[in-house]
Amino acid sequence: MAEQYLLGVDSGSQSTKVYIFNKKGDVVCSESAPIKPLVARKPGYAEHPDDDLWDSLKAVLQKVMTSFTGNPKDIVGLGLCTIRCCRVFMKADGMLAAPVMSWMDVRSYERFEDDPQIAYTSPTSGYTTFRLTGEFKDTAANAFQWQFPIDLDSWDWSKDEECFSSFGIPKEKLMALEMPGTILGYVTEQAAAETGLPVGLPVVATANDKAVEALGSGIVDKTSGLISLGTYIASMVFGEENRKDPAHYWTNLSCIPHKYLYESSGIRRGMWHISWLKSIIGEEYAQQAAREGLSVEDRLAREAQQVPAGSDGLLTVPDWLAPADQLYRKGMMIGFDERHTRGHIYRSIIEGIAMTLKGHYDSMIEELGIKPDRIIISGGGSNSDLIMQIFADMYGVKTVRNEMNGAAALGSAICVAVATGVYSGFEEAVENMVRVRDVYEPDSRNHKIYNKIDTGIYRDLPKMMKPILQTAYEACQ
Structure with missing residues (x-):
């Protein structure tokens, strides 16, 4: 049987890191690159310039796929971990309607103000999922409770109308939520051309970065x-x-x-x-x-x-x-x-x-x-x-x-292992990896x-x- 490889992404506040692991959790290869300094146009603002988070991820994925000496067909999936508590505004075509607001930006926690140009608002994981797969889906576990109307018991958007309305976000501007360890979509031809990833590679939901790190640490x-x-x-x-x-x-x-x-x-x-x-x-x-x-x-x-x-x-x-x-x-x-x-x-x-x-x-x-x-x-x-x-x-x-x-990259890979059946569950994957x-x-x-x-x-x-x-x-x- 051919070796199975798991690709784990850790998109952080200072750098983007991508690892390819085997199913034992050993690092086969890795690459990283810094992201650009945040821009503060006003006191309290902290924006990621241009489309830097996506541009950085593209560049690092290209590097890691170039350095990978195995068969790309043996990579079973990509686990996507991104910075929590950021806020993204997207147009109807999935592109950015405004610079990504960092978790250090005061506006990230303010009530949503609707704008016709904004078709979706999400954490960075939702935006990156779209760029890779063309799907408007996101992990439920990166919807921060002070930013989005998430029900922490059901792990879905709240059905409490008073709670929902307090955030000011129209329901149609929120993405469909999926559980960690499930497949969000598959790498498109356009994303494959930009990243070097195989077309059709499964992209797997993880969680907020601290939770993914905890999983990759064995908690x-x-x-x-x-x-x-x-x-x-x-x-x-x-x-x-x-x-x-x-x-x-x-x-x-x-x-x-x-x-x-x-x-x-x-x-x-x-x-x-x-x-x-x-x-x-x-x-x-x-x-x-x-x-x-x-x-x-x-x-x-x-x-x-x-x-x-x-x-x-x-x-x-x-x-x-x-x-x-x-x-x-x-x-x-x-x-x-x-x-x-x-x-x-x-x-x-x-x-x-x-x-x-x-x-x-x-x-x-x-x-x-x-x-x-x-x-x-x-x-x-x-x-x-x-x-x-x-x-x-x-x-x-x-x-x-x-x-x-x-640990965040390894936690991402563990989610891939569960989603693709390499291991039967999270505990088994942690024990082995x-x-x-x-x-x-x-x-x-x-x-x-x-x-x-x-x-x-x-x-x-x-x-x-x-x-x-x-x-x-x-x-x-």
């Missing part, structure tokens, strides 16, 4: 938590029911039909905080790292390894992107003295990310009454031994790094230090600094 029960280290950082646990009105988390649709993810509050701009430090650290430092055969992150990590837990009292609150309705909020670094070096700053940023998220995670699992015995960490940050150990020490449980930390690579045990001494900082001052720091930041913001206007 299929309550024994594990997940921390997703991306442009937006959040923690998640598996759920069986739509829990309404929780206090310390929200209920998200899973990548497994009629299952759920409970998701904590998160950190906007997430791992970008590290990118910010790299951008100001200087070209000379980058050149020195290159001469040593290191990336900038690796060199910073080497310096940070020499810094004790707690960074000698240097505390960072990672809040570099203020919400549109709280523009006074700012990130903070406090506690500098003559001991502090680049390594301290780097470690303090990581500790600030881990500690901020731990507060959210603890509140969530306490409300749920669960205590996962391990935390899976996914995303590019999980490549760092330093980050993995800091999270283990901070949370006081073992942290796990899987063989494939590009997701594997642990490394486990990090917590250091009890460091855990005590972090816990003392966290409960003693850190959790109250944003509240304590609020009036100071408000005054500073007002003074600078």
Whole structure:
């Protein structure tokens, strides 16, 4: 029997990544490309320029199909994972009626204002599905509950007229919804010419990007938590029911039909905080790292390894992107003295990310009454031994790094495996395709230090600094 290959797409906020896997979850080949910087025509706006998301996907698909040495006929399907919480307006012919609004754009969450030019409004997954298949269909699990009238119990458009009308979206301007792990359509001749994909290749529904990442990380029960280290950082646990009105988390649709993810509050701009430090650290430092055969992150990590837990009292609150309705909020670094070096700053940023998220995670699992015995960490940050150990020490449980930390692409491929019958269900696919690579045990001494900082001052720091930041913001206007 010929080998079966699964194509997984991970279209993110900073880049487009495409992987081809075999049915064991091994990477056969992969390609990626950055997307263009967002455009802010007005305060609060954040648009993807031109048709960049589609153009980027086309280019990466062409590259991966060129590098693939197998028989394209043995690729059984394409799983499509795109950025959640974006908003797309489409004309009747399926083309863009306006630039795609990023999840960071305030308009993405505003009530829909009808326009004759707009024939459909959808997340990016619906638009990309059309470009690949010509079908006006989308996954139910990427219809964000604060943007679209989705019923989280039925996984379909709400039949509550009051709920539906509150969004202002005419029913005929919404796409037909399909479950994750089902076929949305097939690659058209035009899409094949633009991407290099085989004509007729099945395009499979996945979910919102965090849910696809959770599936690709192996989150299929309550024994594990997940921390997703991306442009937006959040923690998640598996759920069986739509829990309404929780206090310390929200209920998200899973990548497994009629299952759920409970998701904590998160950190906007997430791992970008590290990118910010790299951008100001200087070209000379980058050149020195290159001469040593290191990336900038690796060199910073080497310096940070020499810094004790707690960074000698240097505390960072990672809040570099203020919400549109709280523009006074700012990130903070406090506690500098003559001991502090680049390594301290780097470690303090990581500790600030881990500690901020731990507060959210603890509140969530306490409300749920669960205590996962391990935390899976996914995303590019999980490549760092330093980050993995800091999270283990901070949370006081073992942290796990899987063989494939590009979990969203793997989750997309798992959906393909289910939709095309490679595996009988999601659990079987996860068992065969997701594997642990490394486990990090917590250091009890460091855990005590972090816990003392966290409960003693850190959790109250944003509240304590609020009036100071408000005054500073007002003074600078």
